[in-house]
Amino acid sequence: MFKTSLLTTLFVIGAAGAAHAGGQAGSIGVGAEYTLSGIGGVSVNYDAGPFHVGGSLGYSDPAGPNNSRFQIAGRFFYHVHHSAFADFGLGGQIGLDSVPGAMGANRGTNLFIEPGFEIRAFLSSNVALSANGGFVIGTADASEFDIRGSTTGVAGGFGIHYYFY
Numbered sequence: 001m002f003k004t005s006l007l008t009t010l011f012v013i014g015a016a017g018a019a020h021a022g023g024q025a026g027s028i029g030v031g032a033e034y035t036l037s038g039i040g041g042v043s044v045n046y047d048a049g050p051f052h053v054g055g056s057l058g059y060s061d062p063a064g065p066n067n068s069r070f071q072i073a074g075r076f077f078y079h080v081h082h083s084a085f086a087d088f089g090l091g092g093q094i095g096l097d098s099v100p101g102a103m104g105a106n107r108g109t110n111l112f113i114e115p116g117f118e119i120r121a122f123l124s125s126n127v128a129l130s131a132n133g134g135f136v137i138g139t140a141d142a143s144e145f146d147i148r149g150s151t152t153g154v155a156g157g158f159g160i161h162y163y164f165y
Contacts, residue, residue: 025049029128029161032056036136036157037112039071039095045161051078051089070098077118086121092134093157099141108141118157126163131156 027047033056034040041058058071073096077089097110116134123129133156 024163024165027126027163027165029054029126029163031159031161033073033075033130033159033161034157035073035075035093035095035112036114036116036132036134037095037097037110037138039073039097039112040157040159041071043159043161045163047163049079051076051091067100069100072096075118086119089118089120090116091118092116093132110138111140113137113139114157126165128161128163130159130161133157 025048029043029045029047031043031045032041033043033054035056039056039058041056043054043056045052045054053074053076055072055074059069061068073093075091075093077091079087079089081088092113092115095110095112095114097112099108099110101107114134114136116132118130118132120128120130
């Protein structure tokens with residue numbers, strides 16, 4: 001009896017395979033994300049298994065005339081390592097930030113290119129926290145180059161997503 005139970009247990013464990021905590025191929029995550037340059041807002045990610053792609057959209061209109069701000073970003077990270085509850089990806093993000101001009105000047109368009117890394121930690125099978133770091137290269141109206149920092153003082157990017165599969 002003991003041998004049969006032991007063999008059955010070993011068979012069930014072996015047949016079950018590795019557990020996947022999020023990051024499952026074909027899953028879509030919704031949440032919020034902020035890039036290294038401070039661009040962010042509501043976000044959607046698509047996880048293809050070996051990599052994930054996504055984007056975010058942000059808008060704000062503080063009190064006062066002609067001072068609205070529009071932000072959009074896209075990201076791609078290739079998973080160079082993963083475990084049951086986390087993955088580590090290399091890739092980057094591109095962000096566009098439309099800002100009001102200073103003292104009545106025309107609007108500015110800041111374009112940020114952000115090569116770097118991202119770590120996603122899954123709190124459950126479908127909820128992920130993410131953190132990223134890297135370089136910020138400002139182009140167009142943004143003429144800057146930062147390592148770890150940004151114009152907003154944010155030392156890294158972060159996000160949270162709920163994955164549906």
